[in-house]
Amino acid sequence: MNTSVGLVTTEYVTFDTELRLESGRVLGPITLAYETYGQLNAERSNAILVCHAWTGDAHAAGRHHPDDRKPGWWDGMIGPGKVIDTDRYFVICSNTIGSCKGSTGPTSINPRTEKPYRLSFPVLMVRDMVRAQQLLLDHLGIDTLVTVIGGSMGAMQAVEWGIHYSERVRSIIPIAGTARTSPMSIALNSVARQAIFNDPLWKKGNYRTEHPPTDGLALARAIGHIAFLSDTSMHLKFGRRYSARDGLFDFFGQFEVERYLEYNGHNFPQHFDTNSFLYLAKALDLYDTAWNFESLQEAFSYLQCPSLWFAFTSDWLYPPYQTEEAVEVLRSLGKHVEYHLIDSDYGHDSFLVEPEKFTHLISHFIDRQA
Amino acid sequence: MNTSVGLVTTEYVTFDTELRLESGRVLGPITLAYETYGQLNAERSNAILVCHAWTGDAHAAGRHHPDDRKPGWWDGMIGPGKVIDTDRYFVICSNTIGSCKGSTGPTSINPRTEKPYRLSFPVLMVRDMVRAQQLLLDHLGIDTLVTVIGGSMGAMQAVEWGIHYSERVRSIIPIAGTARTSPMSIALNSVARQAIFNDPLWKKGNYRTEHPPTDGLALARAIGHIAFLSDTSMHLKFGRRYSARDGLFDFFGQFEVERYLEYNGHNFPQHFDTNSFLYLAKALDLYDTAWNFESLQEAFSYLQCPSLWFAFTSDWLYPPYQTEEAVEVLRSLGKHVEYHLIDSDYGHDSFLVEPEKFTHLISHFIDRQA
Numbered sequence: 001m002n003t004s005v006g007l008v009t010t011e012y013v014t015f016d017t018e019l020r021l022e023s024g025r026v027l028g029p030i031t032l033a034y035e036t037y038g039q040l041n042a043e044r045s046n047a048i049l050v051c052h053a054w055t056g057d058a059h060a061a062g063r064h065h066p067d068d069r070k071p072g073w074w075d076g077m078i079g080p081g082k083v084i085d086t087d088r089y090f091v092i093c094s095n096t097i098g099s100c101k102g103s104t105g106p107t108s109i110n111p112r113t114e115k116p117y118r119l120s121f122p123v124l125m126v127r128d129m130v131r132a133q134q135l136l137l138d139h140l141g142i143d144t145l146v147t148v149i150g151g152s153m154g155a156m157q158a159v160e161w162g163i164h165y166s167e168r169v170r171s172i173i174p175i176a177g178t179a180r181t182s183p184m185s186i187a188l189n190s191v192a193r194q195a196i197f198n199d200p201l202w203k204k205g206n207y208r209t210e211h212p213p214t215d216g217l218a219l220a221r222a223i224g225h226i227a228f229l230s231d232t233s234m235h236l237k238f239g240r241r242y243s244a245r246d247g248l249f250d251f252f253g254q255f256e257v258e259r260y261l262e263y264n265g266h267n268f269p270q271h272f273d274t275n276s277f278l279y280l281a282k283a284l285d286l287y288d289t290a291w292n293f294e295s296l297q298e299a300f301s302y303l304q305c306p307s308l309w310f311a312f313t314s315d316w317l318y319p320p321y322q323t324e325e326a327v328e329v330l331r332s333l334g335k336h337v338e339y340h341l342i343d344s345d346y347g348h349d350s351f352l353v354e355p356e357k358f359t360h361l362i363s364h365f366i367d368r369q370a
Numbered sequence: 371m372n373t374s375v376g377l378v379t380t381e382y383v384t385f386d387t388e389l390r391l392e393s394g395r396v397l398g399p400i401t402l403a404y405e406t407y408g409q410l411n412a413e414r415s416n417a418i419l420v421c422h423a424w425t426g427d428a429h430a431a432g433r434h435h436p437d438d439r440k441p442g443w444w445d446g447m448i449g450p451g452k453v454i455d456t457d458r459y460f461v462i463c464s465n466t467i468g469s470c471k472g473s474t475g476p477t478s479i480n481p482r483t484e485k486p487y488r489l490s491f492p493v494l495m496v497r498d499m500v501r502a503q504q505l506l507l508d509h510l511g512i513d514t515l516v517t518v519i520g521g522s523m524g525a526m527q528a529v530e531w532g533i534h535y536s537e538r539v540r541s542i543i544p545i546a547g548t549a550r551t552s553p554m555s556i557a558l559n560s561v562a563r564q565a566i567f568n569d570p571l572w573k574k575g576n577y578r579t580e581h582p583p584t585d586g587l588a589l590a591r592a593i594g595h596i597a598f599l600s601d602t603s604m605h606l607k608f609g610r611r612y613s614a615r616d617g618l619f620d621f622f623g624q625f626e627v628e629r630y631l632e633y634n635g636h637n638f639p640q641h642f643d644t645n646s647f648l649y650l651a652k653a654l655d656l657y658d659t660a661w662n663f664e665s666l667q668e669a670f671s672y673l674q675c676p677s678l679w680f681a682f683t684s685d686w687l688y689p690p691y692q693t694e695e696a697v698e699v700l701r702s703l704g705k706h707v708e709y710h711l712i713d714s715d716y717g718h719d720s721f722l723v724e725p726e727k728f729t730h731l732i733s734h735f736i737d738r739q740a
Contacts, residue, residue, distance in 0.1 A: 023618075024619075025619075180610060187596050190627070191561075198568060198585045222561050234553035239553060255553065
């Protein structure tokens, strides 16, 4: 049985429009990078929007080239016969604005200056990302979505869709999200930011593309990485094993967990732009469902569709109580809400590491909205 | 009622001896900075050793000058009529080797080269710190201690005392400790280290005293600081409040929690040496009660005295289960062990922030050993 969407291509669409952002600033023209899988039906009623996390991109499933070592980042979820079944649904994944993976972000050319935006790029909120995705839906001629689904920053986008464009979504599925980013999470992003600011190569965002602040970004990524893991997953994966090539009493000797963080951190700057990382971190920190509302209650009162929420026991970045806060508000408002706390050891990353623990709960939910 | 030990002075003693360290290297001569409070009785049997944490010092109680704004770091615990009652006990607090607060450490002059050790200083284990403290006990003419008490790295020292010098201690009181540092804790120290290594002023430890790697050390401290707090304490203290002087959409705008971490981080390098910070972090990471034993069981089999352990519900740096691991082993060995899990919101710092929640449990325990 073929369960892959096969070869796919990232597409790009540019909107010659100016988007009014939450900050009051305008951004435009706007390019969005996106991929689609499956066929849009005649009624144009079978579309699902998949939203990516912080450093994700539009490439959620399939391969760009036959010899790609890895498929898209959620290939296990998306394909013929899979949880998000491309035999039945038309699946869209769009890179968010602010990112560096094809959509307009701080690496893009500012048409007013003909130079890259860098720090002249406006500070974004997740709400702005969703506003831009609306343009894509219009472009594709899609009125309503079967569901909007995503983990982490993707969950935030799903919630914003449900609240602000309730006429266009028939359900939302926020996974490992939060109703508002906690001070602990902000603190972790804060030290990650500082790691970049401390790098002399950063030059207040004016680094040369060929000389990015690699050390700072690698360290920032390592800090983030810790927050995505858990005490238990680190015990399982590394324990207290010491690197075989170092002496225990070498000043620069490393435990395995250190080597892993350093290795992954140093790979990251090859794939991601530093300013984009900072802008998206800021959007995460600013995330508050109740922003520009009186309260969470008021914000969620605008959600009309059923919602399916997942949290993970070992997630200490967006701990279960934060999802439960949102779910409780929705219940108190009499909304159709379904919530599952998934027992998993892999921290915030659980939604990527152990999909088999919760995805069976998604299929039925989606089919009911189709 | 006067409950202060009053004016005190840090004393220094130098031992013209070479200490064989766990690494196999030797260190000497060795200077120890220490303070004492109260009077040693005629039998020399009423001494208590107080052990400090990572960045602590010998100044645990009283004031050095009448106009000192703050007393010693555990002044709430130590004094006439207090939990550690200087009317009854002779209290000793010694700065550990490896530190920069008067005891021999990387800032000390290496007598072989007549230059500061810097990175030629040997990597230490907590066991080495305790070994050096023994010299001080000999110097003071004290055979046995009523108890050894400390939090965090101080707890580790208490445990090492109990296991390795069981003939000299009548009890130990480890607070907010661990039987062995977890990979999560190592990971956090690892990114703190990297923050320093990334600072161009660090120069592989050869920074000029007047130009220390302030940015790197400040960031390292901020990372540590996050680990000492808790999700709940950050909610209580900062919530999502945004700095009043910044705009929400300023790229460099800060939440209150960020400003706090930055402020505290930048104060720190005025008081602490970078290389010392790194050597002590390394000692924390290497800490394993079972080091050079077959198992935790074997290690704890050498503990002969009663022990009193405290852990704090919101401590995610050395979570309660880690103290409980040690306590379970001691119970399985039939040792006299008392354990209290204290409900506190202040994370690892709880032992300093809310002493009133547990110190009443200490007085009785100490008096029984006196």
